[in-house]
Amino acid sequence: MSRVYNFSAGPAVLPEQVLREAAEEMLDYKGCGMSVMEMSHRSRVFDDLIDETAADFRELLHIPDNYKVLFLQGGASLQFAMIPMNLMKNRVADYIVTGQWAKKAYQEAQKYGRANKIASSEDETFSYIPDCSDLPISPDADYVYICENNTIYGTKYKKLPNTKGKLLVSDVSSCFLSEPMDVTKYGIVYGGVQKNIGPAGMVISIVREDLITEDVLPGTPTMMQFKTHAENRSMYNTPNCYCIYICGKVFKWLKSMGGLEAMKERNEKKAALLYNFLDESQLFQGTVRREDRSLMNVPFVTGDKEMDAKFVAAAAEAGFVNLKGHRSVGGMRASIYNAMPIEGVEKLVEFMKDFEKENR
Numbered sequence: 001m002s003r004v005y006n007f008s009a010g011p012a013v014l015p016e017q018v019l020r021e022a023a024e025e026m027l028d029y030k031g032c033g034m035s036v037m038e039m040s041h042r043s044r045v046f047d048d049l050i051d052e053t054a055a056d057f058r059e060l061l062h063i064p065d066n067y068k069v070l071f072l073q074g075g076a077s078l079q080f081a082m083i084p085m086n087l088m089k090n091r092v093a094d095y096i097v098t099g100q101w102a103k104k105a106y107q108e109a110q111k112y113g114r115a116n117k118i119a120s121s122e123d124e125t126f127s128y129i130p131d132c133s134d135l136p137i138s139p140d141a142d143y144v145y146i147c148e149n150n151t152i153y154g155t156k157y158k159k160l161p162n163t164k165g166k167l168l169v170s171d172v173s174s175c176f177l178s179e180p181m182d183v184t185k186y187g188i189v190y191g192g193v194q195k196n197i198g199p200a201g202m203v204i205s206i207v208r209e210d211l212i213t214e215d216v217l218p219g220t221p222t223m224m225q226f227k228t229h230a231e232n233r234s235m236y237n238t239p240n241c242y243c244i245y246i247c248g249k250v251f252k253w254l255k256s257m258g259g260l261e262a263m264k265e266r267n268e269k270k271a272a273l274l275y276n277f278l279d280e281s282q283l284f285q286g287t288v289r290r291e292d293r294s295l296m297n298v299p300f301v302t303g304d305k306e307m308d309a310k311f312v313a314a315a316a317e318a319g320f321v322n323l324k325g326h327r328s329v330g331g332m333r334a335s336i337y338n339a340m341p342i343e344g345v346e347k348l349v350e351f352m353k354d355f356e357k358e359n360r
């Protein structure tokens with residue numbers, strides 16, 4: 001067996017220890033004689049599992065009691081609709097468009113009310129985060145929406161926008177649990193787990209309790225009301241049991257690594273290795289404004305499409321896979337999520353140095 005260094009943006013690398021444990025428990029989870037995939041979500045065993053998973057998640061993020069943690073399906077993309085359906089009481093919301101995912105959320109919200117684009121970085125291919133200190137927030141906005149880490153473009157908000165008292169809603173799919181986060185700054189903060197946490201097929205949404213009401217847009221399906229899931233501990237219907245189980249293992253792994261402070265330090269170290277090299281390199285360049293750089297997704301280019309393709313192919317041959325940039329931007333992108341070991345980034349940088357020597 002040989003594992004590659006997987007720089008995929010998502011679904012993405014998982015901690016090897018988690019995969020090994022899951023493999024060991026595949027045929028017999030804790031003496032049940034069956035895998036977690038095969039058991040009823042109404043069983044005592046699964047009930048304990050989901051409770052423990054939620055508790056570990058709350059502990060990692062220090063989530064206050066007045067927030068609910070929901071394990072939902074439909075991907076982050078379904079939240080693009082679920083959020084306006086549950087929050088747009090005045091049918092007005094403000095969106096800051098810093099990439100494809102923010103744009104999709106903004107476009108989806110237009111179906112339900114007046115979604116205003118109050119800032120954007122599209123003029124420079126989303127390579128920066130706009131100044132959000134004094135935006136034209138709508139007086140009747142139900143919320144202000146951001147995508148905190150832009151997976152495709154590699155930018156991250158280092159400071160949250162000044163929402164002038166309005167509720168902040170944030171998509172943290174690609175930076176979830178990469179560093180500590182002050183949950184009290186948000187009305188809703190959510191992310192698809194397939195980037196930095198677990199397998200595809202689930203979103204974790206952290207929702208402030210007072211926002212979970214029956215007062216939703218007319219016609220909102222039962223399955224799309226936060227209340228439905230909050231009242232049923234995310235088991236109104238059959239949840240993504242196996243995904244919850246793997247996420248639970250990742251939470252234990254994060255705790256064993258020292259929690260989110262320690263992850264932040266580790267992630268900063270990994271990102272610095274790569275960014276420092278890019279800043280020195282004569283062949284490769286980063287594409288993002290320095291102060292807005294993501295710790296998780298690092299896009300870079302050579303400036304020559306053929307050279308980019310040559311690099312991606314040579315890297316894959318050497319065991320560094322999924323380095324091709326998103327189809328909408330080209331070039332390369334290294335996603336260096338929590339589960340990417342430091343040595344993976346060190347070896348990638350060595351490989352890039354060698355490639356540069358040979359191709360200049």
Ligand SMILES: *Cc1c(COP(=O)(O)O)cnc(C)c1O
Nearest residue numbers: 075076077101151171173174192
């Ligand atoms: C991947 C991604 C999404 C979309 O996730 P799906 O689960 O495929 O719907 C949304 N937002 C961000 C920031 C992402 O990285």
